[in-house]
Amino acid sequence: MDYLDISLQLSEDDIAIKNAAHEFAEEIMRPAAKALDEMSAEDGVAKKSPLWPFLKKSYELGYHRILLPEAYGGLSLSPLQLNLVLEEWGWGSMGLGVLLGVAAFPFFAIALTGDDELIEKYVIPFCECTDGSIRGCWCGTEPEHGSDILYFDDFFKNPKIKGNVQARLKGDSWIINGQKSAWVSGGTIATHGLTFLQVDPSKGMAGGGVCVVPLDKGVSRGKPLEKIGQRDLNQSEVFFDDTKIPANHMITEPDYYPEMVDLILGAANAAMSALATGVARAAFEEALVYARERVQGGVPITKHTSVRQRLFDMFAKVEACRALSRAVFNFNFNVSPPVTEYSIAAKTRCTQTCFEVTHEAIQILGGNGLAREYLVEKIFRDARASLVEDGLNEMLAAAGGLTITETYPRKSSDIY
Ligand SMILES: Cc1cc2nc3c(=O)[nH]c(=O)nc-3n(C[C@H](O)[C@H](O)[C@H](O)COP(=O)(O)OP(=O)(O)OC[C@H]3O[C@@H](n4cnc5c(N)ncnc54)[C@H](O)[C@@H]3O)c2cc1C
Incomplete structure (x- = not known):
């Protein structure tokens, strides 16, 4: 039930891509997400879990390739098309949307390097995979370092801060040891990890590297x-025990590490904004459908002015999220490197608004909003998780705040 889309520049192709993604979200994502949400985390990754047919179907449809260029077998979507698909995924399930996004992460990062050997070895087989058997994840957060991996203060260069995962060069291989936190999305089932780790402890967290493992x-x-939320997204610790990778798998060393953190954050935060817009839209729609049917005072509650005002406020918030998210996609997926403070603005604003809209949806449904039987109960929990996911909103704001206080006003000639 999408309302009018006021982006007049949507082409027929864009609309077809959006409609196909909506069908996928409604028919494939939502049923799988509901089933997974109700299962234990362990059963959610067991052999008979609905996770596996979901992944197979997603790969068959090519949705794992949305971030990748056509030259390597990717779908080469325009920034706007990418945004449209992610909004629909968010509408279907934020957790499963994130799972599909991180599945592509290591391959997306390799594609950015332009390294032919790594592309041949990893990106092309990933794009050709149609059964969901090649799955990536992002191994960033560590037991002792969550917000520490964001560059927003001087402590980033403090040599006293030691990473929980370190790599040392031995001959022509890197040897990796340590532990990533329990928050690695898809970590339970991933076959490849885009791994952030410390390679030069004398530089503190800034002495990091990014590798494909x-x-x-x-x-x-x-x-x-x-x-509590996004229970359909499996997560677990990843432990490295003298794990050996060839030297060329370290795609970023300390010289470019802060830039790489920025680049990954710029892409991931933008993606989060579109997913959150979809979640907010789902909550608004659920509340509207319910309010049309629920009778109080002898009339459907939509006849009560205060309910109409609240529904309109939700509607306006969804539109504001969509406008910001699309604008940031259009900009940040067209400039290189992305201007990360815009992606941060979109992530923090859209997830916060999404949380408010899902919260209001529960209120509109009254007691039923708290019942498992109604979708808003699940999406409220999913929305809550998004305030922490991909960087706590207040810490992202601190990172964005550092940039704007140091560089404002920024000129377009500094960027292009
Ligand atoms: C659904 C979900 C999916 C996720 N997926 C992934 C994933 O795929 N890969 C991955 O690696 N991680 C993932 N994460 C982890 C996520 O990125 C981290 O949880 C997040 O960065 C916060 O880290 P933390 O939990 O360690 O909190 P902490 O950083 O420990 O923060 C705890 C509190 O301390 C405050 N704080 C921290 N540092 C400072 C400071 N310097 N100054 C002031 N206050 C401070 C924070 O504001 C917060 O209130 C995911 C998380 C969620 C919820």
């Missing part, structure tokens, strides 16, 4: 994490 030999996982 096949998660087979020398790697183990923790138990799937039980949590």
Whole structure:
């Protein structure tokens, strides 16, 4: 039930892509997400879990390739098309949307390097995969370092701060040891990890590197994490025990590490804004449908002015999220490197608004809003998780705040 889309520049292709993504979200994502939400985290990744047919179907439809260029077998979507698909995924399920996004992460990062050998070895087989058997994840957060991996203060360069995962060069291989936190999305089932780690402890967190690690030999996982929201998104610790990767798998070393953190954050935060817009829209729609049917005072509650005002406020918030998210996609996926403070603005604003809209949806449904039987109960929990996910909103704001206080007013000639 999408309302009028006021972007007049949507082409027929764009609309077809959006409609197909909506069908996928409604028919494939939502049923799988509902089933997974109700299962234990362990059952959610077991052999008979609905997760596996969901992944297979997603890969068959090519949705794992949305971030990748056509030259390597990707879908080469325009920034706007990418945004449209992610909004629909968010409408279907934020958790499963994130799972599909991180599945592509290591391959997206390799594609950015332009390294032919790595592209041949990893990106092309990933794009050709149609059964969901090649799955990436992002191994960033560590037991002792969550917000520490964001560059928003001088402590980033403090040599006393030691990473929980470190790599040392031995001959022509890197040897990796340590543990990532329980928050690695898709970590339970991933075959490859885009791994952030410390390679030069003398530089503190700034002495980081980014590498691609096949998660087979020398790697183990923790138990799937039980949590309040996005329960359809499996997460677990990843342990590295003398894990060996060839030297060229370290795609970023300390010289470019802060830039790489920025680049990944710029892309991921933008993606989060579109997903959150979809979640907010889903909550608004659920509230509207319910309010048309629920009778109080002898009339449907939509006849009460205060309910209409609240529904309109939700509607306006969804439109504001969509406008900001699309504008940031259009900009940041067309400039290189992305101007990360805009992606941060979109992520923090859209997830916060999404939380407010899902909160209001519960209020519109009254007691039923709290019942498992109604979708808003799940999406409210999912929205809550998004305030922490991909960087706590207040910490992202601190990172964005550092940039704007140092660089404002920024000229377009500084960027292009
Ligand atoms: C659904 C979900 C999916 C996720 N997916 C992934 C993933 O795929 N890969 C991955 O690596 N991680 C993932 N994460 C982890 C996420 O990025 C971290 O949880 C987040 O960055 C916060 O880190 P933390 O939980 O360690 O909190 P902390 O950083 O420990 O923060 C705790 C509190 O301390 C405050 N604080 C921290 N540092 C400072 C400071 N310097 N100054 C002032 N206050 C401070 C914060 O504001 C917060 O209130 C995911 C998280 C969620 C919820």
